[in-house]
Amino acid sequence: MKVISGDKVIYKFSPDMKAVESISPGDVIKVETNDCFYQQITSEDQVLTEIDYDRLNPATGPIYVEGAEPGDLLKVKIVSIDVKDKGVAAVVPNEGALGDQVTKPIIRVLSIEDNNAIFHGVNLPIKPMIGVIGVAPSEEDGPRATDSPWKHGGNMDTTDIRAGSTLYFPVNQKGALLALGDCHAIMGDGEICFTGLEVPAEVTLEIDLIKDKTIKWPLVETDEYTMVISSGDNLDEAVYEATSQAVNHIKDSLDxxxxxxxxxxxxxxxxxxxxxxxxxxxxxxxxxKHVVSTEKLLESL
Amino acid sequence: MKVISGDKVIYKFSPDMKAVESISPGDVIKVETNDCFYQQITSEDQVLTEIDYDRLNPATGPIYVEGAEPGDLLKVKIVSIDVKDKGVAAVVPNEGALGDQVTKPIIRVLSIEDNNAIFHGVNLPIKPMIGVIGVAPSEEDGPRATDSPWKHGGNMDTTDIRAGSTLYFPVNQKGALLALGDCHAIMGDGEICFTGLEVPAEVTLEIDLIKDKTIKWPLVETDEYTMVISSGDNLDEAVYEATSQAVNHIKDSLDxxxxxxxxxxxxxxxxxxxxxxxxxxxxxxxxxKHVVSTEKLLESL
Structure with a gap:
C-alpha cells in the first residue's frame, strides 16, 4: 500500500499543480494528514497571532490517478480515519458564527483516549471526519486556497465525510490530483466557533474511477443518503445550488x-x-437512497 | 378529554386574541387541525389561483391555559398526530427554494394507506409533524400571520415537531393562547417546494406550565436533543440567533x-x-442531551 507522507502538502488547489505520487484505479492508499495549524499549536499558553499563518490548512498530495481525464468522476471511499491522541480547538475574535461576541482568543488542547475526549466534564465520543479534500479545479474556477470549499471540493467541513462514506468528485484535470487534510476528531454540523477538534490523522482511501460521467458539485454517499455538497457566499446561495442539483438528479433518475x-x-x-x-x-x-439509489443516480448522469 | 374543533381557527397570532376554550396545566386535549389550504383542494384538476387565499394556514384555537402568565414557559408534549387518509402537495411559480425554475403550477393529491403514500412509484413512509404551532406574541412583536414563524412559534415547519417531542414556548400573554394547524404527513428538512404533504389531523397534546422561566425563542425537545428554533429574513440571520441562544444555554447550564x-x-x-x-x-x-440535559438547561434559565 502506498503511503503519502504528511510533509508533501499544498495550500492551494490549482489547475496545474504537480503530483507527488501516482496511483491506479482500485488502489488502496494511506495518506498522512496534518491538522489545520500544521501542528504549530501544542500548548494552551501559545499566542494565536504568533503562529505562521502561511501554514494553515495544509492538504497532503496531490495524488495523480492514472487514466483520470476531465469529464470522468473520481470515486473516493474512506476506509478509515485514525486520529492522533491530541486535538486542538480555538476561538479567535471575529471568527466563527458569533465572531462579534468573542471577547478574547483561547486555545484548548484535549487528549483523546479510548476514542473519547473530555471537555469541562462532558464526555465527547469522537467522530473523525476529513475537513479538506478535493481535486484540481477547472481553469475557469482557477486556483482555490485550501481554506475554502468550491466545486472541486476543498474545505467542505462536512461531518458525513467520515469512514464508510464515499465521495464523488468531477475530474477537471488529467490525473484528477487528489489532496486532503484538516481532519477533525469531532465537530458539530456548522462548525460554529470556526474549528472542530483539529487533529493529525492517517487516512486510508480506496480510489476508483467512473468514466464519462460528470457532476457540478461533489457528492458524498452514506448508508442512508446520496448528498450534493454545495457552497456559496451565504447559506441561501449554497442551498439554492444544492437543491437545484438534487431536484435534477431526482428528475433524471426517475425520468x-x-x-x-x-x-x-x-x-x-x-x-x-x-x-x-x-x-x-x-x-x-x-x-x-430509498427514493433514488446512488447507483441509479450515477447511471442517469 | 376536551376536543377543540377544527372550525375554530385564527389566521393571525395576535397579542389580544380571544380564547375559544380554557384548560388547566396537566390536561390532555385533542385538537382538530385543518390542512394549510383549509381543505379547499380535493382534486389535481383544480386551479390554484382560484382558491380563497384568505383561508390559508388556519390554526385551531386559541386555547387559554389557566395560570399562565407572561414570564412563564408553556410546555406542550405532542402525544400523537393522527393524519387523514389523503394529502395534498403543490408547486406554484415563484414559490419555494427554486421558485424561479418553476414553469407551471401543479397539484398532487396522494392517498395515505397503512402509514405510506406512494408517489411516482416511490414508497413514502409518513412522518407526521405540525407545521404551525404557537402562542400569542408580545405587544412588541405585534400580530403575526399564521404563515410566518417568529419568537412566539407560528409556521416553524420543523420536522422534529412530531409525536414524542416536547415544545417550550415563552408565555407572552395571560393564558398563553395556544393555537396549531398545518400538519404534514411527510416533509424533508427545508420544505423545498413550499409544501409538505398537507393533511388535516387530530393532534393530542399534554399541556403544562413552568413558572417564572423565560426563553427568547421556542425550544423543541426530542430523545436526543434540546433544540433552539429561530427564524430570520435569511438563513444566516436565523443561524446567528439560534447559535447565540444555544451557546448561552450551554454557558449557563455548565457555568x-x-x-x-x-x-x-x-x-x-x-x-x-x-x-x-x-x-x-x-x-x-x-x-x-449528553452535553446538557433538558432538565439542566431549564433549571439554568
Missing amino acids: IEWEDAYILASLTVDLKISQVVDPKMTVRAAIP | IEWEDAYILASLTVDLKISQVVDPKMTVRAAIP
Whole structure:
C-alpha cells in the first residue's frame, strides 16, 4: 500500500499543480494528514497571532490517478480515519458564527483516549471526519486556497465525510490530483466557533474511477443518503445550488417532470448545514437512497 | 378529554386574541387541525389561483391555559398526530427554494394507506409533524400571520415537531393562547417546494406550565436533543440567533466561560435547517442531551 507522507502538502488547489505520487484505479492508499495549524499549536499558553499563518490548512498530495481525464468522476471511499491522541480547538475574535461576541482568543488542547475526549466534564465520543479534500479545479474556477470549499471540493467541513462514506468528485484535470487534510476528531454540523477538534490523522482511501460521467458539485454517499455538497457566499446561495442539483438528479433518475421532482424533493430531501464559518458556506442536499439509489443516480448522469 | 374543533381557527397570532376554550396545566386535549389550504383542494384538476387565499394556514384555537402568565414557559408534549387518509402537495411559480425554475403550477393529491403514500412509484413512509404551532406574541412583536414563524412559534415547519417531542414556548400573554394547524404527513428538512404533504389531523397534546422561566425563542425537545428554533429574513440571520441562544444555554447550564461554551457548541451542536420557503426562514441549533440535559438547561434559565 502506498503511503503519502504528511510533509508533501499544498495550500492551494490549482489547475496545474504537480503530483507527488501516482496511483491506479482500485488502489488502496494511506495518506498522512496534518491538522489545520500544521501542528504549530501544542500548548494552551501559545499566542494565536504568533503562529505562521502561511501554514494553515495544509492538504497532503496531490495524488495523480492514472487514466483520470476531465469529464470522468473520481470515486473516493474512506476506509478509515485514525486520529492522533491530541486535538486542538480555538476561538479567535471575529471568527466563527458569533465572531462579534468573542471577547478574547483561547486555545484548548484535549487528549483523546479510548476514542473519547473530555471537555469541562462532558464526555465527547469522537467522530473523525476529513475537513479538506478535493481535486484540481477547472481553469475557469482557477486556483482555490485550501481554506475554502468550491466545486472541486476543498474545505467542505462536512461531518458525513467520515469512514464508510464515499465521495464523488468531477475530474477537471488529467490525473484528477487528489489532496486532503484538516481532519477533525469531532465537530458539530456548522462548525460554529470556526474549528472542530483539529487533529493529525492517517487516512486510508480506496480510489476508483467512473468514466464519462460528470457532476457540478461533489457528492458524498452514506448508508442512508446520496448528498450534493454545495457552497456559496451565504447559506441561501449554497442551498439554492444544492437543491437545484438534487431536484435534477431526482428528475433524471426517475425520468419524471421537473415539477414532480420538485415535490418529491420537498417531501423527502433533507437540507443539512455543513459549515457556516469558512470563506464560503457549505450545505448538503441529502437524497434518501430509498427514493433514488446512488447507483441509479450515477447511471442517469 | 376536551376536543377543540377544527372550525375554530385564527389566521393571525395576535397579542389580544380571544380564547375559544380554557384548560388547566396537566390536561390532555385533542385538537382538530385543518390542512394549510383549509381543505379547499380535493382534486389535481383544480386551479390554484382560484382558491380563497384568505383561508390559508388556519390554526385551531386559541386555547387559554389557566395560570399562565407572561414570564412563564408553556410546555406542550405532542402525544400523537393522527393524519387523514389523503394529502395534498403543490408547486406554484415563484414559490419555494427554486421558485424561479418553476414553469407551471401543479397539484398532487396522494392517498395515505397503512402509514405510506406512494408517489411516482416511490414508497413514502409518513412522518407526521405540525407545521404551525404557537402562542400569542408580545405587544412588541405585534400580530403575526399564521404563515410566518417568529419568537412566539407560528409556521416553524420543523420536522422534529412530531409525536414524542416536547415544545417550550415563552408565555407572552395571560393564558398563553395556544393555537396549531398545518400538519404534514411527510416533509424533508427545508420544505423545498413550499409544501409538505398537507393533511388535516387530530393532534393530542399534554399541556403544562413552568413558572417564572423565560426563553427568547421556542425550544423543541426530542430523545436526543434540546433544540433552539429561530427564524430570520435569511438563513444566516436565523443561524446567528439560534447559535447565540444555544451557546448561552450551554454557558449557563455548565457555568463555564462564554468562549469555552462557544468551543463546546462547535464540537457538539448540530445546526439544522427547518424550512427555507416561508416569509421568514427557520433553523434549529440542536444541543445534545449528553452535553446538557433538558432538565439542566431549564433549571439554568
